[in-house]
Amino acid sequence: METFVARQPIYDIEHKIYGYELLFRKSIDSHSAGSNDDSATADVLVNSFLNFDLGELTNHTFCFINFTENLLLNGTPENFPPSKLVIEILETVYPTEEIISACQKYKALGYKIALDDYQLNIQDKNSLKILPFVDLIKVDFRTAGKEMRKQMLKLKNFFSIQFLAEKVETEEEYLEACAEGFDYFQGYFFQKPVVLSQKDIPTFFHNYMLLIEETRKPEPNIDYLSKIIESDLSFSFKLLKLINNHYRRNFKIASIKQAIMILGLKEFRRWLYILSIRDASRQQDPIIENLIQNSLVRGKFCETLAKKMKIQGEPASYFLTGMFSLIDEILQTPMTTLVKTLPLKDDIIDALLGKENQFQLVLALIIAIEQTNWDQIWQLAEKINVAYDTITESYLEAIKWSNQFFSEEGA
DSSP states (O other): OEEEEEEEEEEETTSOEEEEEEEEOSSTTOOSOOOOSHHHHHHHHHIIIIISOHHHHHTTSEEEEEEOHHHHHTTGGGGSOTTTEEEEEOTTSOOOHHHHHHHHHHHHTTOEEEETTOOOOTTOHHHHHTGGGOSEEEEETTTSOHHHHHHHHGGGGTSOOEEEEESOOSHHHHHHHHHHTOSEEOSTTTOOOEEEEEEOOOOOHHHHHHHHHHHTSSSOOHHHHHHHHHTOHHHHHHHHHHHHHHHTTSOOBOOHHHHHHHHOHHHHHHHHHHHHHHHTTOOOOHHHHHHHHHHHHHHHHHHHHHHHHTOSSOHHHHHHHHHGGGHHHHHTSOHHHHGGGSOBOHHHHHHHTTOOSHHHHHHHHHHHHHTTOHHHHHHHHHHHTOOHHHHHHHHHHHHHHHHHHHHHHHO
């Protein structure tokens, strides 16, 4: 499944890239967003921070992302590092007292705040009341007349605000914006938005309903949440990438339950909301769906065999080994690249890279079963010291578990 995001550079007065505005796109050849709702913002957030490498996407500069009123008020920006994100407030968002309080909170947390297509209205107290918490105002250079721009730039005398001239399409407009005192510039004169694509793993929406229902309870069952996420390769992958982005390898994850506890229920709920509104209308690819089902069979087989044999290591770690063993085929990205983005424990990473250890031997066994390679099956069974009946039981249990999940999803 392909995902898309467009980026357009923002330059400073010295012609250096200050950041990129990241924009929603439905396809590689689409030229406009076509949507400014919650789902469009959620799509940009998930794609930028979890599917793409944000550092490569923005050349390690700031990313400007549009936020709706709803996402601002429910704390969505807090899921993303303030050192990277500029919260761009859409022109359709009126600065109510709630919005002003939210901006004050985000400002205190270290986020930069930009107002998109701001219109100065000195008769509106709230349009002025929000300005102490604003870092940057974007002005549509083509629709805002020269006198209006002059009046807005006077705000520099009263607030620590910088101004960005957007929709600058000619050299003449750029030079005029420089002369007027604008600090940053964006528009077709510099570069049109460029659409980039990346592979993504589809999520089964049925799981979102189960997760949302459970997290609404006063005391959600972490074990139950873990089991649901373990049945969803996409959600598991994004959960681990999220932790990696937040904590930068301070943790080595051995189980999905551990990942949830590290993230915390409050942040988990916010991320669940973002992912659910983003994936609600997405179509499934039958080829990818088959790979996902195979991944789940592998994960369950590895976990079940580990439990039956009581072999070294947590069964949940064996599950992660099997589940992520096909992630390179699904995303069409080398495993050596993918494991760098996941905060997995070293034994799991070694197994995924083909380095022999107990996890890799169990993974190799399920792969041999898939290929009906009997010589390899017998050799690995002897090496692991497991009876053939135990292997058969574990495989049949894994198939039954996976089929049950997929039949529930299709119901």
